[in-house]
Amino acid sequence: MPQRYFITGTDTEIGKTTIAAGLLHAARSCGLTTAAVKPVAAGCESTPDGLRNDDALTLQAECSPPLSYEVLNPVALAPPIAPHIAAREAGLELTAAKLASSCFKVFERGADLTLVEGAGGWRVPLNDQETLADLAIELDAPVIMVVGLRLGCINHALLTAEAIAADGLKLAGWVANQVDPQMDRQQHNLQTLKTLLHAPCLGVVPRLEQLSAAAVAEHLALETLIAPTGGMSS
Template sequence: MSQRYFVTGTDTEIGKTTIAAGLLHAARLRGLTTAAVKPVAAGCESTAAGLRNDDALTLQAECLPPLDYDLLNPVALAPPIAPHIAAREAGLTLTAAQLAAACNKVFEQGADLTLVEGAGGWRVPLNDRQTLADLAIELNIPVILVVGLRLGCINHALLTAEAIAADGLQLAGWVANQVDPQMDRQQHNLQTLQALLPAPCLGVVPRIEPLGSATVAAHLQLDALLAPTSGMSS
């Protein structure tokens, strides 16, 4: 039974890739097959093999069986800026339908757990009228929310959860990621998030040195994601 989820965050630079890779690693430890899609990635480096994105490579390393980079990251853009602006500068037009078709190619691999990682937050634009939320709607899969623990995260998390619900999608779970180790009253903030977010907490990830998928996986719980009633069955 294949489980598929869309991974979004409360903002940019709050650890979506770190958490997604950790979830994939945790699934692999259970003997499950894994796959990932980073449909559009801005901030790519030029290599002999073409444009490559560090986040996409991190996800690729946790795919078992191995997944070709071009399948995992179909749209690679060089400038580290908003994807719709980078695409426009490259002469490309991004659409939810186009990116959904690319995701479906990975879904066809039939992995036990497949994660589609967005860019930035829930409403990052793809073009003048669509956002990455439209991709999640097109795919019609549940959402995992990565909450960056810092001042303001409660508001950002609740607004994102409301937007996901308003778009007709299920919030399957959320992960708290400690991006600000100096955050005041962190435990109180966590308690508030647990009380107000309408989904299970899949883990609280502290600042880890050295940071890696294996060390992150140790702080994550997959049971809610792998239950037969969760996700999308193939």
Template structure:
């Protein structure tokens, strides 16, 4: 049965794309088909083919079948600012329903694993009424939380996990991503997170030179998500 997950984080710039791409890579190594959606991306470059986002391109590279860029990143915004502000300045109306439609279309492709990567954290606004959490609720899929290891991460992780549960979604697992190698008492923080987050830890990822999907995937333990190495459809 196809598996689908919504990827969120404790904040922006804490490695959601790095982990999402590594998850897709790990699935492909098991012989599984993969697909991805980054419904909205702010901070896109102008190219001859149109606006392109580095994170969405990284996800596209880990999809097992060729997918049009627009199918992966249907709403591309140039300014690297909060998406609801970037969208308003670009004259684009962001709603959870609008962003959910391309996700459902991607789900219909039936890939063994499909990931939907959010932007920023759980409560990033889409408009004056809705946040990314409303999109996750529309989709109804389990959530993977990327925890950026730095001072304050315990509070951010617990608050995000509480919000996910309050919004009626299941936290399928979490990944600790080392974004501050100088963090004091990192191991103690990890021990606290393991005790207090009521979901499996899927891996502790150190700073990896180049951050390639293959190198990051080596630090993930994904049997809880992907099942045994024989593959999901066997």
């Protein structure tokens, strides 16, 4: 049964793409088909093939069967700024419904595991009325939260989890990503997160000397995500 999840984070630059790629790689290693969507990406670079985003390309590399870039990242924006501002400057209108339509096209491919990666945190604006949370609601997708391990992460994680619940969505699991290797009392913070977050911890990813999807996958557990009742069915 196809499983679909929305990937969010406790902040920007805390490793959502790193973790998503690791999850996709782990699924591929189990013989599952995979797909991903980065509905909107800012900070894209100009290439002979058009605007390209490093995060989207990382996800694309873990899609099996292959997925075209335009399908995976339908809205590519050049400035490395908030998506709604970059879109406005480009004369584009971002709406949850339009982005959801792009995601549903990927869902129709029926991959065993499909991940939709947001941008920044849970409340990143799409326009003056909607945020990326509204996209997750449109998709009715369970959520995987990436927690960047650093000072303040407990507060950020609990607030994000509360917002997800308030929006009527299920927190399917969370991943701790060590973004600050010098974090004091890391194990104590991890234990507090495991106690207060009412969702399974899917893994704790250390600071890796050589970062790759394969290396990240070794620290992740897929069991609760690919079980028949683990995620959104088709």
